[in-house]
Amino acid sequence: MAKELKDLTKRSENYSQWYNELVVKADLAEQAPVRGCMVIKPYGYAIWEKIQRTLDDKFKETGHVNAYFPLLIPKSYLSREAEHVEGFAKECAVVTHYRLKNAEDGSGVIVDPAAKLEEELIVRPTSETIIWATYKNWIKSYRDLPILCNQWANVMRWEMRPRLFLRTAEFLWQEGHTAHATREEAEQEARRMQTVYRDFVEGYMAVPVVRGVKSETERFAGALDTYTIESMTQDGKALQCGTSHFLGQNFAKAFDVQFVDKDNKLDYVWATSWGVSTRLMGALIMAHSDDNGLVLPPKLAPIQVVIVPIYKTAEDLEKISAKVNVLVDALRAKGISVKYDDADNKRPGFKFADYEVKGVPVRLALGMRDLEAGTVELMRRDTLEKETVQFEGLENTIPALLDDIQKAIFEKAKAWRDSRMVKVDSYDDFKAQIEAGNFVLAHWDGTPETEAKIKEETKATIRCIPMDFDTTEEGKCVYTGQPSHRRVLFARSY
RNA sequence: CGGGAUGUAGUUCAGUCCGGUUAGAAUGCCUGGUUUGGGACCAGGUGGUCGAAGGUUCGAAUCCUUUCAUCCCGACCA
DSSP states (O other): OOGGGOOOOOTTTOHHHHHHHHHHHTTSEEEOSSTTOEEEOHHHHHHHHHHHHHHHHHHHHTTOEEOOOOSEEEHHHHTTSHHHHHHHGGGOOEEEESOEEEOTTSSOEEEOGGGEEEEEEEEOSSSHHHHHHHHHHHOSBGGGOOEEEEEEEEEEOOOSSOBTTTBOSEEEEEEEEEEESSHHHHHHHHHHHHHHHHHHHHHTSOOOEEEEEOOGGGSOTTOSEEEEEEEEOTTSOEEEEEEEEEEETHHHHHTTOEEEOTTSOEEEOEEEEEEEETHHHHHHHHHHOBTTBOOOOTTTOSOSEEEEEEOSSHHHHHHHHHHHHHHHHHHHHTTOOEEEOOOTTSOHHHHHHHHHHTTOSEEEEEEHHHHHHTEEEEEETTTTEEEEEESTTHHHHHHHHHHHHHHHHHHHHHHHHHHTEEEOOSHHHHHHHHHTTOEEEEEOOSOHHHHHHHHHHHOOEEEEEESSSOOEEEEEOTTTOOEEEEEEEEEOBO
């Protein structure tokens, strides 16, 4: 580990390459020796764990419980809901056999043809089908409702073009699946989880998002409504960070899940499903990082403060350590994650660069000069500003500094995103603004045909109909000139 | 699955057009020493069945055929 770590491609030169290099050099993940799959390395996983833990708490607060359903789904389940199959069939991995054997010519193991499965099994691309086949047995009466389950799991979608964190054949996620007695309650649940996601992504990841509802074509396969939160990457594309679906009674009907209501009438259950994945890591990286590497919001940084000693002799190091250890204990007592890197086999300059690539929010450097003057050099990763401050009292100022960095990162990302969200009223302007990498608010006649034409001609899709700000306004479709009652958000996307 | 490119050391690549000593560089890694306030330096060392299979040839990283894999641009997608 050394020079190879840094020397990132500049973001402006080749965004994809910069992103890939950053993921690898920041030690977050790497390509697995399996097609389209990813190894999440300990440092990357530490961030994911923080995301997991925080979200899981939010789910519990909103009354949800965790459960686990099988990885393998009988093929026939998938075909129960017509739209659902159509959406996922093309990207499913299929298990056809259950045994290997040694090849007779000694060339290794082969699939045993005698062990062919009667019915093939699908590696879950999502769990609606297996879960609804299970819920059928759990639900008889309105007294069994609502069911508010979540599962943390891996899923597999045989994607054509994998990209670390953003799109891999296998990914980790969380999928909530709820069952309700009434339509209103289910719709409310779907919207509630969308706001849970928004609050998390903005509050913890410091990534600003546009909350909205998907157009018919962009909807989840089998949903009546898909609610989304969309973030912006630094190359001006939209990234779907989380989705929450109102599934209506589609799955209940497909899996025959009926319950007896208070009036002793039989009805189908109302459903939602919602999820976020390790793609959030991609959103995080693409929202904040700079040419020096990752920039992590303090709330998710595995290491919030790193301390680097600068010394010549073992005695010097001892003196520095004695002083630093007191601070380390004081900070840890306040719940701050601190690393004192006194490793003797790397030089300070190397450590500086290394922790910069890894996005550690605050760095303290302490040498003999500081020891005599009672000072310390403090650098914040988001601005890269260095200043020499008094050592005494640091344990009191650092928590506030971390809060400050958290806010600053969000504000910076938001200001930048806002500056790239433009209203557009002509198709020429529309094309120019999309080409420039902006989010475009434009009138649309509401038809899938127009949506498809625009996508074909500009590669821009409707990301959502925004919900957090009012876009209601009379106007004319930017493409057809037909009347429109509100603007919708267009962008190119990942 | 269409269009383009590339497979040579852990990594990034040179060498391939025009076949010919023992296949190179940088970087990493290991050892020793000097260093240490922004990615150290010197010396020595380790490391490659040239993606795989077949063919042409006295001789193949280099030419031919087949195949596999990866990357980029599309289509698909959290």
